[in-house]
Amino acid sequence: MIRKTRLFTPGPTPLLPAAQFAMAAADIHHRTPEFRALYQRVLEQLKAFVGTKNDVLLMACSGTGAMEASVSNLTSPGDRVLVLSAGKFGERWTAIAKAYGCEVDVVSAPYGQTFSLDEVRKALKIETRAVYMQATETSTGVRHDVEGVAKLLKAQESNALLVVDAITGLGTTHLDVDGWGVDVIIGGSQKAVMIPPGLAYLSLSDRAWEAAEISLNPRYYFDLRKERKSAQKGESAYTPAVALIAALGAALDFIAAQGGGDLAAGRRNLVDNAETCAAMTRAALQAIGLKLFAPTSPAAAATAVYAPEGMDSGVVVKELKSRFAAVVTNGQGEMKGQIFRIAHIGLFDYMDTIALIGALEQVAASALKLPDFEFGKALVAAQKVYAERTRTQKEGGSKKEAAEEALAAR
Numbered sequence: 001m002i003r004k005t006r007l008f009t010p011g012p013t014p015l016l017p018a019a020q021f022a023m024a025a026a027d028i029h030h031r032t033p034e035f036r037a038l039y040q041r042v043l044e045q046l047k048a049f050v051g052t053k054n055d056v057l058l059m060a061c062s063g064t065g066a067m068e069a070s071v072s073n074l075t076s077p078g079d080r081v082l083v084l085s086a087g088k089f090g091e092r093w094t095a096i097a098k099a100y101g102c103e104v105d106v107v108s109a110p111y112g113q114t115f116s117l118d119e120v121r122k123a124l125k126i127e128t129r130a131v132y133m134q135a136t137e138t139s140t141g142v143r144h145d146v147e148g149v150a151k152l153l154k155a156q157e158s159n160a161l162l163v164v165d166a167i168t169g170l171g172t173t174h175l176d177v178d179g180w181g182v183d184v185i186i187g188g189s190q191k192a193v194m195i196p197p198g199l200a201y202l203s204l205s206d207r208a209w210e211a212a213e214i215s216l217n218p219r220y221y222f223d224l225r226k227e228r229k230s231a232q233k234g235e236s237a238y239t240p241a242v243a244l245i246a247a248l249g250a251a252l253d254f255i256a257a258q259g260g261g262d263l264a265a266g267r268r269n270l271v272d273n274a275e276t277c278a279a280m281t282r283a284a285l286q287a288i289g290l291k292l293f294a295p296t297s298p299a300a301a302a303t304a305v306y307a308p309e310g311m312d313s314g315v316v317v318k319e320l321k322s323r324f325a326a327v328v329t330n331g332q333g334e335m336k337g338q339i340f341r342i343a344h345i346g347l348f349d350y351m352d353t354i355a356l357i358g359a360l361e362q363v364a365a366s367a368l369k370l371p372d373f374e375f376g377k378a379l380v381a382a383q384k385v386y387a388e389r390t391r392t393q394k395e396g397g398s399k400k401e402a403a404e405e406a407l408a409a410r
């Protein structure tokens with residue numbers, strides 16, 4: 001049979017066609033009124049998408065570049081910071097902070113789990129300058145409690161800045177950035193906003209900007225102060241990724257249409273969409289006896305699941321790719337061979353989710369030794385979850401359809 005390639009990977013994620021067209025048409029110079037208008041519009045849209053009144057900055061780098069900038073700009077060598085780590089991306093925070101000479105305390109949880117707030121409270125010191133965490137740990141499929149950590153910092157009257165890598169959290173998790181007091185929030189282009197890799201975005205609270213002013217670290221390209229000054233004039237400090245910015249504008253229009261023209265509502269619908277795809281997937285996997293890697297605090301960004309006892313998870317990854325051109329990811333690092341991960345972040349719908357579950361049943365029937373396996377068990381479980389969730393969930397109805405049609409007619 002024909003095989004259509006489909007990404008089920010947590011970054012890069014599937015591309016929005018309208019964003020691809022916008023990229024192809026973006027033949028403009030960046031020091032022109034045309035570009036300034038585009039840039040200002042996209043920066044405003046990003047504020048609404050992130051859900052903050054603070055300026056959002058765009059940088060031409062992958063997500064890790066913005067993570068590094070939030071260490072190099074906010075700390076000085078010798079500063080004490082606390083990293084909450086439960087996977088490969090948590091470990092990245094530790095590595096970056098150490099590279100910039102911070103004294104790093106770490107609260108860690110085993111892969112597949114989240115840390116306890118009690119441990120965070122114990123690890124917090126008076127001199128802790130910043131707490132670095134993920135909203136969702138993509139390597140394990142775990143959601144962390146950003147709200148809980150933010151409340152804890154307030155309750156402890158801590159001066160520490162809260163820096164959240166929400167690179168897969170944005171668009172898959174409800175986050176009240178300003179309300180909770182998140183000081184820095186970071187996103188990446190190849191995740192929920194459905195465009196190719198190459199852009200990162202972040203926003204800083206007033207407190208975080210004060211820290212950026214007194215940091216003793218040398219900075220040049222990733223000097224956030226300089227980037228903000230340029231952004232206020234509708235420009236970027238250096239040559240921006242023009243085509244990706246045009247794509248981002250189109251993607252944010254699409255997300256706004258999901259909320260009847262309102263970006264904040266569109267973002268909430270995008271989160272609910274990811275939640276539904278994730279819940280369908282979890283139910284399907286469990287129905288055929290597969291074990292979830294992160295059963296207690298699962299992220300809607302991606303579902304991590306163990307291969308059956310005694311099997312290499314690479315077999316599932318390979319079979320899905322070779323038979324159905326469906327790309328899922330293996331585990332990272334030590335988790336390689338043990339688990340595989342299915343993404344729900346960005347442009348995934350009911351059809352994608354059901355199709356992948358159907359393909360997984362085919363792989364299970366031919367290549368996995370699962371006791372009592374029968375065709376249909378996984379699909380039935382997913383169907384029920386979908387029916388239940390959409391029955392209780394108002395879809396946004398005619399306003400959303402009208403917004404989508406208006407966008408299509410442009």
Ligand SMILES: *Cc1c(COP(=O)(O)O)cnc(C)c1O
Nearest residue numbers: 011062063064089138167168188
């Ligand atoms: C994808 C991702 C990143 C960024 O990785 P890059 O390869 O630098 O874009 C960081 N944190 C999390 C949680 C991610 O999922």
